[in-house]
Amino acid sequence: MVSKAFKPxxxxxIPDEISGLRMTRQRQHIYRILLQHRDHPTANDVFMRxxxxxxxxxxxxxxxxxxxxxxxxxxxxxxxDRGPSRFCPNLAEHGHFHDVTTGIIHDxxxxxxxxxxxxxxxxxxxxxxxxxxxxxxxxx
Amino acid sequence: MVSKAFKPxxxxxIPDEISGLRMTRQRQHIYRILLQHRDHPTANDVFMRxxxxxxxxxxxxxxxxxxxxxxxxxxxxxxxDRGPSRFCPNLAEHGHFHDVTTGIIHDxxxxxxxxxxxxxxxxxxxxxxxxxxxxxxxxx
DNA sequence: GCCGATATCAAGAATTATTCCAGTTATCGC
DNA sequence: GCGATAACTGGAATAATTCTTGATATCGGC
Numbered sequence: 001m002v003s004k005a006f007k008p009x010x011x012x013x014i015p016d017e018i019s020g021l022r023m024t025r026q027r028q029h030i031y032r033i034l035l036q037h038r039d040h041p042t043a044n045d046v047f048m049r050x051x052x053x054x055x056x057x058x059x060x061x062x063x064x065x066x067x068x069x070x071x072x073x074x075x076x077x078x079x080x081d082r083g084p085s086r087f088c089p090n091l092a093e094h095g096h097f098h099d100v101t102t103g104i105i106h107d108x109x110x111x112x113x114x115x116x117x118x119x120x121x122x123x124x125x126x127x128x129x130x131x132x133x134x135x136x137x138x139x140x
Numbered sequence: 141m142v143s144k145a146f147k148p149x150x151x152x153x154i155p156d157e158i159s160g161l162r163m164t165r166q167r168q169h170i171y172r173i174l175l176q177h178r179d180h181p182t183a184n185d186v187f188m189r190x191x192x193x194x195x196x197x198x199x200x201x202x203x204x205x206x207x208x209x210x211x212x213x214x215x216x217x218x219x220x221d222r223g224p225s226r227f228c229p230n231l232a233e234h235g236h237f238h239d240v241t242t243g244i245i246h247d248x249x250x251x252x253x254x255x256x257x258x259x260x261x262x263x264x265x266x267x268x269x270x271x272x273x274x275x276x277x278x279x280x
Numbered sequence: 281g282c283c284g285a286t287a288t289c290a291a292g293a294a295t296t297a298t299t300c301c302a303g304t305t306a307t308c309g310c
Numbered sequence: 311g312c313g314a315t316a317a318c319t320g321g322a323a324t325a326a327t328t329c330t331t332g333a334t335a336t337c338g339g340c
Contacts, residue, residue, distance in 0.1 A: 022336085024288065043327085058290045063327065065289090081219055082298080084326060095273070097266060106263050114259045116273065121249050125280040126237060133235070133256065133273035140265045164306085164317065183297085198319045203298065205317090222327080224297060 021072040027065045029054055031089070034075060040086040040096070040105045080105075080134060095133035108135065161212040167205045169194055171229070174215060180226040180236075180245045220245075220274060235273035248275065 014028045023031070033049050034041070041049070047062045066087055069075045078086045080098060090107055097106040110116065116131050154168045163171070173189050174181070181189070187202045206227055209215045218226045220238060230247055237246040250256070256271050 022287080024335085026289075056290080058292095060291070060328080061289050067328095068288095077221075079219065079221055082225060082326095085222060095260075097263060097268075100269070108263075109261050111259055111261055116256075116259075116275070119251055119254045119256075119259055120235075120275075121251055122275075123237060123246050123248075123279060126275075126277055127280055128237075128275050128277040129240070130276040131273065132276075133271065135256070135260075135262075135266075135268050136270040136272075137266055137268040139263060140267055162307085162316080166318075196319080198321095200299080200320070201318055207299095208317095222297095 018074050019072045021068055021074065024065075026054065026057055026061060027069065029057075030062060030065050031069065031074070034087055034089045038088065038090070040078060040088050042084040042086055044084065046087070078105075078132075093131065095131075095135070097135045097137065099138055100136055101138045108133075158214050159212045161208055161214065164205075166194065166197055166201055167209065169197075170202060170205050171209065171214070174227055174229045178228065178230070180218060180228050182224040182226055184224065186227070218245075218272075233271065235271075235275070237275045237277070239278055240276055241278045248273075 014023060014031055016023055018031075021027070029050055030046055033046055037049070043062050043066055044059065046066070047057070047059045050057055050062070066075070066077070070077045070087075073091070075087050075089045076091065078088055078096060080086070080096070086105070088107070092109065094107045094109045097108045099106065116133070117126075117128050122128075154163060154171055156163055158171075161167070169190055170186055173186055177189070183202050183206055184199070186206070187197070187199045190197055190202070206215070206217070210217045210227075213231070215227050215229045216231065218228055218236060220226070220236070226245070228247070232249065234247045234249045237248045239246065256273065257268050262268075
């Protein structure tokens with residue numbers, strides 16, 4: 001179960017290393033921003049939010065830090081259509097419900113015990129490494 | 141049930157209008173290419189394949205024709221990660237299995253009677269308009 | 281604590297997919 | 311056939327992201 005309480009995360013609580021990736025000051029700040037405000041920000045959103053605390057961090061560095069964390073499995077990169085990539089620290093298998101009226105993106109999980117592969121007609125012999133799904137709609 | 145036989149489609153078999161969209165010569169050619177070779181080509185792939193028959197069709201026109209057909213529900217636009225959009229004439233509700241070793245994309249459908257919304261923990265009151273899913277893996 | 285090796289970061293240029301724009305051409309209804 | 315409208319073309323523009331090059335920071339061994 002993923003907690004809904006996204007309380008502030010002091011820098012001190014983020015370790016020096018996660019999954020073999022050295023968590024530099026820049027990466028710690030970026031990661032903290034993702035943890036604190038889980039609204040699936042884009043790289044540019046992160047860049048804007050971090051400006052006050054790290055004024056001379058470049059957008060390119062935000063991109064490379066995010067990419068490094070994605071490659072090390074610390075965060076996930078989420079793409080909607082052709083829009084800019086968004087980033088999220090929820091590592092549980094989940095998809096996204098995109099509310100088209102508010103623009104808010106909600107994490108969505110499978111009901112307990114259910115896996116997408118179980119309900120699909122897959123090609124014979126298919127080995128699934130990774131699943132992504134997106135729903136679009138609205139909350140009544 | 142969607143046929144697996146993708147036989148050649150003569151230009152004459154594509155009507156002058158589909159779903160209220162005037163099927164011009166360019167659109168007919170583009171649509172035929174999608175019907176004949178269902179490998180989820182990008183706009184540029186379509187552009188390359190059409191060059192022999194319509195040598196002075198511009199890439200911009202390929203984009204606008206594909207877009208018009210997507211807007212009229214004649215074809216579907218599919219996005220994988222941040223790669224270029226791909227297009228497919230299969231209108232049945234389906235997702236995609238991306239074989240990472242061959243690069244081939246297979247259409248995948250739900251088992252009869254199953255809908256993604258039934259197996260998910262959705263936010264209360266969610267009205268789903270559209271579903272997309274992608275699996276990545278390989279065929280053993 | 282100092283030093284070389286390595287990893288990380290910054291800033292701007294380059295790339296890729298896509299869209300826009302302005303002018304031309306084709307098609308439709310009369 | 312004629313004017314109105316829609317479609318098409320080719321080149322320029324845009325947005326997100328990646329690349330490149332040089333500068334900085336960090337680590338392990340002494």
